[in-house]
Amino acid sequence: MDLIPDDFAKVPLGTFNESACSPAVPSGSWDGVRIDAPRQITLDVGDPVMLPICGYYLVPVLSAMDDSRLIVELTRAADGKLLRGILHEEGENEPDEPPPDDAPELSRESLQGVSTGGYFNIDAQRYLAESLEPDRYAVVVIYAGMRSNPVQVEIIRR
Amino acid sequence: MGWCSKPDKSSKTAEKKGGDKKVDDPKQPCPQDDANIVSIAWLDGADDKEVATATQWVNLPKEDKWVNGDEIKNKDRLGLKPRLKVKFDKPGSHAFKVKLLEPTGTPAYTETEKGRNADFKYTETEKSYTTDSDGTKIINGDFKLVAGGGYKFKAQAKDSKDKIVKTGELTTKRLFYYVEAKMQGLTSVLGSTADIDSEYANHHMVLKKHTALSITRQHNIGSNTDSGTLSSNVDTAVNADNTVKATKPYLLTVAYTDHLAVKHADVVISKSGVQVGPGKAKVVIGVTAAGLLSPHTVKTRYLWHDIVPGEGWFVEAKFHKDGGGTTPIPEAKVGHKGNGDYWNEVEVDVTGLAAATGRIEVKVHVVDRMRGGLALGGANQTCVCTRSWWSDRADAKQKRTIIHEMGHKVGMVADGSGDLPDKVSTHYSGKGHAGDHCYEGCTAGQANYATSANRNASTCVMFGSANSHTAFCANCEKAVKKLDIGSGW
Numbered sequence: 001m002d003l004i005p006d007d008f009a010k011v012p013l014g015t016f017n018e019s020a021c022s023p024a025v026p027s028g029s030w031d032g033v034r035i036d037a038p039r040q041i042t043l044d045v046g047d048p049v050m051l052p053i054c055g056y057y058l059v060p061v062l063s064a065m066d067d068s069r070l071i072v073e074l075t076r077a078a079d080g081k082l083l084r085g086i087l088h089e090e091g092e093n094e095p096d097e098p099p100p101d102d103a104p105e106l107s108r109e110s111l112q113g114v115s116t117g118g119y120f121n122i123d124a125q126r127y128l129a130e131s132l133e134p135d136r137y138a139v140v141v142i143y144a145g146m147r148s149n150p151v152q153v154e155i156i157r158r
Numbered sequence: 159m160g161w162c163s164k165p166d167k168s169s170k171t172a173e174k175k176g177g178d179k180k181v182d183d184p185k186q187p188c189p190q191d192d193a194n195i196v197s198i199a200w201l202d203g204a205d206d207k208e209v210a211t212a213t214q215w216v217n218l219p220k221e222d223k224w225v226n227g228d229e230i231k232n233k234d235r236l237g238l239k240p241r242l243k244v245k246f247d248k249p250g251s252h253a254f255k256v257k258l259l260e261p262t263g264t265p266a267y268t269e270t271e272k273g274r275n276a277d278f279k280y281t282e283t284e285k286s287y288t289t290d291s292d293g294t295k296i297i298n299g300d301f302k303l304v305a306g307g308g309y310k311f312k313a314q315a316k317d318s319k320d321k322i323v324k325t326g327e328l329t330t331k332r333l334f335y336y337v338e339a340k341m342q343g344l345t346s347v348l349g350s351t352a353d354i355d356s357e358y359a360n361h362h363m364v365l366k367k368h369t370a371l372s373i374t375r376q377h378n379i380g381s382n383t384d385s386g387t388l389s390s391n392v393d394t395a396v397n398a399d400n401t402v403k404a405t406k407p408y409l410l411t412v413a414y415t416d417h418l419a420v421k422h423a424d425v426v427i428s429k430s431g432v433q434v435g436p437g438k439a440k441v442v443i444g445v446t447a448a449g450l451l452s453p454h455t456v457k458t459r460y461l462w463h464d465i466v467p468g469e470g471w472f473v474e475a476k477f478h479k480d481g482g483g484t485t486p487i488p489e490a491k492v493g494h495k496g497n498g499d500y501w502n503e504v505e506v507d508v509t510g511l512a513a514a515t516g517r518i519e520v521k522v523h524v525v526d527r528m529r530g531g532l533a534l535g536g537a538n539q540t541c542v543c544t545r546s547w548w549s550d551r552a553d554a555k556q557k558r559t560i561i562h563e564m565g566h567k568v569g570m571v572a573d574g575s576g577d578l579p580d581k582v583s584t585h586y587s588g589k590g591h592a593g594d595h596c597y598e599g600c601t602a603g604q605a606n607y608a609t610s611a612n613r614n615a616s617t618c619v620m621f622g623s624a625n626s627h628t629a630f631c632a633n634c635e636k637a638v639k640k641l642d643i644g645s646g647w
Contacts, residue, residue, distance in 0.1 A: 016423075028480075028483075029480055029516060061444075061456060064448065065446075068449075069454075087452075087454060090451065091450070094530075095563075095591075095624050096527050096528070096529055096530070097528040097543070097551075098623065099547050104496060105457075106503075110444050113429055114443055115426075
């Protein structure tokens with residue numbers, strides 16, 4: 001599989017920190033979602049389809065608390081079909097150890113005017129019900145009610 | 159063969175004398191007719207040594223190395239196929255039949271379980287034998303017990319006169335070894351593992367503990383790289399100890415670590431509409447972040463500190479002036495707030511900035527979650543943390559974690575696939591906790607069991623989050639008794 005630009009091949013997917021392909025964050029007072037993806041993905045015979053998306057968001061924390069789904073939305077050029085998937089990372093089998101009941105929690109009131117931000121490096125294909133066919137796609141990510149910039153991705157099978 | 163056949167007719171001499179009563183009588187005494195079966199017994203270490211009742215360690219192979227002189231005194235007590243000896247009261251060849259009686263004790267395997275795993279089926283057919291010339295017979299390898307524990311087997315033999323003799327009870331159990339691998343310098347390692355041994359013994363699994371090993375300290379196991387290093391260290395320690403190594407593949411390792419915390423790096427928190435400049439109040443921003451795992455809940459998080467020496471929480475801070483312009487804020491101007499070690503706010507001294515209004519943005523590392531235990535890369539490796547949330551972890555929690563992780567290693571919570579027993583009625587998979595777990599005590603059919611309400615309601619050690627229970631629930635214990643660990647790890 002070849003990616004253009006090929007930096008995307010070096011990013012560990014399913015990670016949530018700043019990477020070499022993280023999009024530039026607008027300066028100034030900005031809330032929103034920014035993403036980047038390879039403009040072309042060339043699959044060899046037998047290659048599983050993979051669509052890396054690297055993104056950054058800074059959104060009102062109260063909105064994100066109310067709806068924490070990170071949605072990937074693709075529109076297929078050939079027929080205009082909309083494909084949607086929701087970020088879902090299961091992790092390993094590990095009994096979690098929650099903090100004690102008296103660990104301090106922030107109130108919603110204290111979070112007025114606060115935004116929460118973070119990075120993501122994901123394989124969009126993992127969250128879609130159907131396998132992506134060679135075609136051109138318009139890709140956006142929706143989080144906390146905010147839509148990202150669209151990016152165009154072309155998938156080719158060699 | 160024990161039976162004497164009656165002659166077709168009496169001899170001529172006898173006919174002249176008016177018949178031969180002995181020949182004509184349908185009950186003819188046979189030279190061996192008075193031979194009776196007298197016993198059937200389990201053999202115990204020698205052809206002439208019998209035992210009335212015993213324990214059969216069904217998961218271990220019939221090899222000298224597993225005879226430990228303690229629970230297991232000879233090879234006859236190993237494996238699924240114990241030897242039997244039948245005796246008649248006279249020498250000669252005597253016919254008899256043997257079968258295993260339906261075992262008591264642990265509930266019987268279901269037909270679906272028997273269909274999945276051949277070692278869930280005992281030999282039900284009756285088999286025919288003839289004694290050797292001395293009037294005895296040793297039966298070796300013809301009768302198979304089952305892989306589960308707590309099954310009480312008896313064998314029955316019947317001679318040609320329908321005289322029946324039976325063995326005493328042979329009870330099946332499983333045994334495996336474990337070794338603790340303790341990181342150097344830990345201060346709160348579990349003191350006694352007696353309760354762990356006891357819980358498994360309740361379900362006919364006997365745990366034998368080796369002398370603990372020592373491994374290199376790692377202050378936190380948070381990434382795959384950390385886990386890989388720990389796994390390698392445990393392997394090295396095991397392989398350096400011949401006594402421990404010799405018990406593979408019936409060996410589990412329990413590594414004690416410091417924290418098992420997962421870092422969420424490069425989280426951004428930001429507050430807009432703030433006034434900065436000389437005399438302005440400090441800006442306080444609550445620390446929140448989305449979870450790294452599903453359902454990716456956004457909630458209060460705590461700053462990453464004092465978990466790994468040299469790793470702090472601060473990455474960078476900036477002021478974005480309304481209308482344009484960005485000014486970096488030095489680390490010295492950014493502090494933390496919170497109770498104890500639970501630092502859930504940052505506090506920014508903005509007096510060094512030029513007077514303006516805008517947004518403060520701080521990039522930090524936070525704790526995504528802490529784990530109580532973990533399965534490592536090696537098939538037989540688990541680990542348990544001795545500290546969590548910056549505090550020593552109570553013995554009860556460490557015990558609970560070890561029982562839980564060992565539970566996974568022996569096949570819990572059974573989902574009715576492969577060689578496993580049928581699916582436990584309160585089994586769940588995913589739904590907020592990766593892997594196979596038990597929701598006993600909670601409402602059935604929930605989409606997400608990863609809530610504090612469920613944790614408090616749960617009553618089984620195999621619930622997916624650290625609760626206060628150290629025992630298998632009634633649903634799980636049935637499966638634990640039936641599990642097949644004959645392949646080891």
